[in-house]
Structures are given as C-alpha cells and as structure tokens.
Amino acid sequence: MIQSGSELHSNKFEKDSHEIYKELLNSYLKAANSSAWKSKNDILVERLSFLPTDPFSKRLMELFDYEYVVQSKSIHTIIEKSLLIRQQLEPEMRYIKVRERYFYLPFIARNSKLRSLKVYNNEGELCYHLKCSVKLKLSKLLVYLNPLNTNSSAADIYIFKQKIIKHKRLEIYNYSKFINLSVTSRKSYYDFFCDYYAKLQFRKDIKSDTIARANLEEHFRPSSQALEEILNLSSSQQVLWGYFLFKLIGFKLRINAEVSSLTRFLMIVNKANFKEYRNSYFYKLASKAPYIKENPNLISDLKIIREQFIKSNLPTKDIDDEIAKLLKEK
Numbered sequence: 368m369i370q371s372g373s374e375l376h377s378n379k380f381e382k383d384s385h386e387i388y389k390e391l392l393n394s395y396l397k398a399a400n401s402s403a404w405k406s407k408n409d410i411l412v413e414r415l416s417f418l419p420t421d422p423f424s425k426r427l428m429e430l431f432d433y434e435y436v437v438q439s440k441s442i443h444t445i446i447e448k449s450l451l452i453r454q455q456l457e458p459e460m461r462y463i464k465v466r467e468r469y470f471y472l473p474f475i476a477r478n479s480k481l482r483s484l485k486v487y488n489n490e491g492e493l494c495y496h497l498k499c500s501v502k503l504k505l506s507k508l509l510v511y512l513n514p515l516n517t518n519s520s521a522a523d524i525y526i527f528k529q530k531i532i533k534h535k536r537l538e539i540y541n542y543s544k545f546i547n548l549s550v551t552s553r554k555s556y557y558d559f560f561c562d563y564y565a566k567l568q569f570r571k572d573i574k575s576d577t578i579a580r581a582n583l584e585e586h587f588r589p590s591s592q593a594l595e596e597i598l599n600l601s602s603s604q605q606v607l608w609g610y611f612l613f614k615l616i617g618f619k620l621r622i623n624a625e626v627s628s629l630t631r632f633l634m635i636v637n638k639a640n641f642k643e644y645r646n647s648y649f650y651k652l653a654s655k656a657p658y659i660k661e662n663p664n665l666i667s668d669l670k671i672i673r674e675q676f677i678k679s680n681l682p683t684k685d686i687d688d689e690i691a692k693l694l695k696e697k
Contacts, residue, residue, distance in 0.1 A: 380442045387565035416566040421540035446556045496532040603659050606652040607672045609633050614685050629653045666693050
C-alpha cells in the first residue's frame, strides 16, 4: 500500500497516467484501422474510455477535475479528501417501504386480493403504484346462488383488474473496478485517478481528427526503408509478417480472412501479378500459416518478424505468444 505523499507526487502520477494513455491509444489504433470500426470511431472512443456512473465515483471525479486540473493540488491531497468523502457516505443505509391494501369481500379469503400496492424508495419517493379494481358479475352471482348449480365457484363472481398508476425506472450504475465504499487502500484510489486522468487525456486528444490521423500514419504507414526491409525477407518470413499484420488489425486467417486475401496482399507488396495467385509459393505457405516450418526454424523466423514489428512500432504480443507456445512444445 502506498502511504507517503512523496510517493504519490505529480511527476510519478503523470507518468503512470501516461502509460495507461498509451495503452488506450494503441488499442484505438489497432481497432480503428480494421474494417469493423472504421465507421464507428465515436463508439470505439466511448467504449475504450468508459467511466463509472455511480454517485461516489462521480463525486471523486468532480473533486479531481477541480482540485488537480484547475488548482494543481497534489494527488496525495486529493486521495486523502476522497477517503474522507468515503467515510461520510459509508454509514448511509438504503431501504424501501412497501404499503399494501387488500379487498375484504364476501366469498374472498382475507389478504388474498390486492387493492393497492405502493413502493417508496430510500428518500420517501413513490416509485411504484399498482391499483386494482373489482367488478361483481350479477349474472354469475345468480348462477352461483342457484342451489341446482354445482359447476360455478365464488371466484367466478368477481372480475379483478390491475393498473399501474406510477412506475419509475430503476437507475443502474456502472461501478469502478478500482474503488467502492468499502475500499480504503490509497493505492486503489491512486489507480482510480490514474485511469480517470488517462481517459480524460485520451478523449481530448483522440477526438481531434488531426492527432488521430497523425497517430494512425505513424503506427501503420510503413516508410520506404521499412518496405524495402520487408521485401528483403524470405517468402516464408513475408508470409509470417503478413499473417501477424493481418491478425493485428483484426483479420484472423481462415476465420474472417481468406488465405487468398493474404496471398494477394503479399503479391501486391512484391509488385507481382496476382491473377495466378493460387499457383504461387505464397499461397502454398499461407495455407499453412503460421506453421510453415519445423519448430526450430519457425521460432527463428518468428524472432526476425518480431524485430520488424518493433522497428515499425507495432505490438508484438501475438508473436511473443506463438514463440512461447512453440518453446513449450520443444
């Protein structure tokens, strides 16, 4: 648990928040370049930077907006104030009140038919009101009272109708994964504010079209030197490069991307005639990708592709996972 104010100074907080910001940005860039999200950037930003909506979290975010962003107070001071707010809110009990009234009618058992049902929330506000009415069927009553009739019952005499007079929808909150009213760890509050601050910066920056385009170009548009390095790779290494590049932008081979698509892509990169792509060596290798070589040689090629991804500032997690899997099988 982080206790001292010196450990929570602004420089460290800004740095930790920026790390979360970079993760959000990388996720955005990966998704935004896929066909699934190209026309839904606003929804993508909303999902990546979604904030809690419960009253406690909202109060803390308002505190941060004013005291850190406007007044430049230390994050340590803000966390201490947050813990005081938690103490004030913690004892609050929440409950509902239910009031029921019943019909008292001949032939009807006591407390069996509702006349009115009212539900009040913690603040005494009427949230739900069910009102019932009853009508007597005279024709059914005469039949019932006829001693010769044995088929009707007392329940046939009455018609009960229910009507909802008031119905207030419940408000459902989304809670933070870091804090709630039972959490007292200062580290949890520190993480909460890091996450919030990073998402504020992300929303502010990414909604600028200029910044979004610049980031996309920086991450996904290869330089002429990078393209030349790709062309210098062997055919099998190019297939691996294309396979993991497709996967990175949301196209999984043989699931939502055809082998033919990967083959034609590689032939275009190599400025080759792709009309006869099915007869190409690329197609033969792509049909087996990523397992296009024996284990040791495949690991060696994957490491080369990993270096290419690093040079292009692209995430290498998918390649790392595959290498780790092959090493286990050795």
